[in-house]
Amino acid sequence: MARLTRAQSQARTRERLLETARRMFLTDGYHATSLDKVADTAGFSKGAVYSNFRNKDELCLAVLDGIHAEQIDQLAALLAGRTGEETAAAFAGWAERVVGDEGWTLLRVEFAAQSRRDPALRAELAARDQAVRAAIAALARRGPTALPPDDLATALLGLGVGLGIQRVIDPAIGAHVLTGTLAALLAAPAPPSAARPGPTGRIQAADQPG
Secondary structure, rough: OOOOOHHHHHHHHHHHHHHHHHHHHHHHHHOOOHHHHHHHOOOEEEHHHHHHOOOOHHHHHHHHHHHHHHHHHHHHHHHHOOOOOHHHHHHHHHHHHEEEEEHHHHHHHHHHHHHHHHHHHHHHHHHHHHHHHHHHHHHHHOOOOOOOHHHHHHHHHHHHHHEEEEEEEEOOOOOOOHHHHHHHHHHOOOOOOOEEOOOOOOEEEOOOOO
């Protein structure tokens, strides 16, 4: 068997560290998971972690990136080629599995709290939320919506995060709240223009001059 190149070996090490960190972050949480524990569990030295990630925040961001990408890919694959009731059923099944997953939801909340006094980390999280909203908006543009796709994406992400927290606390709450809201928004007639804050903070119609 041919020996791995340095780049291949480093890529494999990084992948192993990410897999291990993801499992530990989701099981134990952000604060309880140290870089020492990740390195030891993965079978590497702590130096191997630092050769791939500057710190624990960067490692957790990489884990979140992987989870976000999987979720968007799963949702896009489920909705591809479906219309009407099939789309609604597929989205409902996805939401029931994902919204309120305890490990994922609590990691998201805990890591968001970590950014409270770190503007740079908060900006990183904001950029990732923006990317998720953009992906949702792209899916929404496949058909007519009652809100502009970007606004619909913001509303759905906000509702999904909040509902996820509620479902962790009370698992009896169903994800149908999210799917029902989406169905209502898709069924409602689109407004002639969206009201947005103007440059002075006043609300103005999107098609009106500022």
